[in-house]
Amino acid sequence: xxxxxxxxxxxxxxxxxxxxxxxxxxxxxxxxxxxxxxxxxxxxxxxxxxxxxxxxxxxxxxxxxxxxxxxxxxxxxxxxxxxxxxxxxxxxxxxxxxxxxxxxxxxxxxxxxxxxxxxxxxxxxxxxxxxxxxxxxxxxxxxxxxxxxxxxxxxxxxxxxxxxxxxxxxxxxxxxxxxxxxxxxxxxxxxxxxxxxxxxxxxxxx
Amino acid sequence: xxxxxxxxxxxxxxxxxxxxxxxxxxxxxxxxxxxxxxxxxxxxxxxxxxxxxxxxxxxxxxxxxxxxxxxxxxxxxxxxxxxxxxxxxxxxxxxxxxxxxxxxxxxxxxxxxxxxxxxxxxxxxxxxxxxxxxxxxxxxxxxxxxxxxxxxxxxxxxxxxxxxxxxxxxxxxxxxxxxxxxxxxxxxxxxxxxxxxxxxxxxxxx
Numbered sequence: 481x482x483x484x485x486x487x488x489x490x491x492x493x494x495x496x497x498x499x500x501x502x503x504x505x506x507x508x509x510x511x512x513x514x515x516x517x518x519x520x521x522x523x524x525x526x527x528x529x530x531x532x533x534x535x536x537x538x539x540x541x542x543x544x545x546x547x548x549x550x551x552x553x554x555x556x557x558x559x560x561x562x563x564x565x566x567x568x569x570x571x572x573x574x575x576x577x578x579x580x581x582x583x584x585x586x587x588x589x590x591x592x593x594x595x596x597x598x599x600x601x602x603x604x605x606x607x608x609x610x611x612x613x614x615x616x617x618x619x620x621x622x623x624x625x626x627x628x629x630x631x632x633x634x635x636x637x638x639x640x641x642x643x644x645x646x647x648x649x650x651x652x653x654x655x656x657x658x659x660x661x662x663x664x665x666x667x668x669x670x671x672x673x674x675x676x677x678x679x680x681x682x683x684x685x686x
Numbered sequence: 687x688x689x690x691x692x693x694x695x696x697x698x699x700x701x702x703x704x705x706x707x708x709x710x711x712x713x714x715x716x717x718x719x720x721x722x723x724x725x726x727x728x729x730x731x732x733x734x735x736x737x738x739x740x741x742x743x744x745x746x747x748x749x750x751x752x753x754x755x756x757x758x759x760x761x762x763x764x765x766x767x768x769x770x771x772x773x774x775x776x777x778x779x780x781x782x783x784x785x786x787x788x789x790x791x792x793x794x795x796x797x798x799x800x801x802x803x804x805x806x807x808x809x810x811x812x813x814x815x816x817x818x819x820x821x822x823x824x825x826x827x828x829x830x831x832x833x834x835x836x837x838x839x840x841x842x843x844x845x846x847x848x849x850x851x852x853x854x855x856x857x858x859x860x861x862x863x864x865x866x867x868x869x870x871x872x873x874x875x876x877x878x879x880x881x882x883x884x885x886x887x888x889x890x891x892x
Contacts, residue, residue: 513780
């Protein structure tokens with residue numbers, strides 16, 4: 481019987497032979513760029529946009545706030561340039577833009593609390609719809625928004641300012657940057673380029 | 687599990703009567719092989735790389751000069767990393783480096799028929815194994831894994847040769863080719879088809 485036990489131990493130790501894909505993975509390889517869109521929306525019906533002047537930082541360890549670090553400035557500049565390259569015209573927040581761009585850095589690294597975009601909207605420090613000229617409104621996060629946990633991420637949201645529904649501003653597109661190094665300024669160019677390139681439907685009628 | 691229990695009972699019974707049969711080698715043997723496996727069919731759509739990370743080990747009991755039964759386990763890992771690409775998902779897109787792995791741990795009952803008497807210089811054989819395999823499918827998008835584990839039926843016919851290290855030696859060289867099938871279905875895999883080559887040793891111990 482000792483042989484049988486030996487073979488059982490052999491079998492139990494099998495998994496130790498496996499190759500760990502996360503070892504030797506570069507930061508670039510670890511990152512994923514997820515884009516989600518509202519299916520019913522025709523993106524060519526929008527012409528103008530405005531972008532937030534700072535980046536919201538939401539965290540499960542400290543108070544949520546807005547920041548304007550060098551990283552944030554670069555993110556704002558890159559996303560604006562990408563929207564312009566898609567044909568949308570950048571105008572002032574007060575000029576009644578069709579679309580609002582909200583930028584958010586998410587820091588969920590220190591616990592595994594589930595995180596749901598709906599939860600941000602109630603938090604002070606996140607963009608109050610008042611910022612976009614819709615005092616008293618809330619945000620509506622459709623079901624295509626995903627749930628993440630235990631990581632740092634960056635979210636770029638396109639909000640429809642033209643068609644509010646039931647006192648809510650509807651998010652029509654979201655890009656989520658996830659993985660190692662998403663908060664590193666050197667990666668902003670490639671990440672922003674990737675999410676706009678893969679969203680081929682995001683364009684104006686021009 | 688009932689068949690496994692039967693097998694253990696049979697094993698104990700045969701151990702008791704082994705001295706009754708006059709054989710060239712003791713009837714109980716252990717074998718260990720290094721394995722290389724090539725995916726076929728739909729498994730190739732998931733990973734088409736030959737796996738060089740595999741082994742198998744077993745116990746075998748000789749019922750007479752030519753017929754033997756046994757039990758065998760082992761491990762095989764398939765691994766392939768794909769460069770960054772954009773994949774469609776429900777309601778959007780995902781840009782990622784995909785790492786695709788499949789780890790297979792079979793537990794099989796085996797039967798083997800040797801085509802010559804045990805005093806031959808080369809002992810060709812045919813064999814069949816059947817049982818269950820633990821499959822761990824893990825597709826990584828960047829550092830984020832999409833993992834499924836489960837058990838599935840597995841059957842594997844085999845042809846091979848044993849070459850004793852000298853006449854009557856309890857130690858034999860083994861080389862074999864086996865075909866493995868499992869009706870395993872997950873994501874893009876519609877069944878598990880693999881051709882596997884094994885080289886190793888068999889030692890008669892008791």
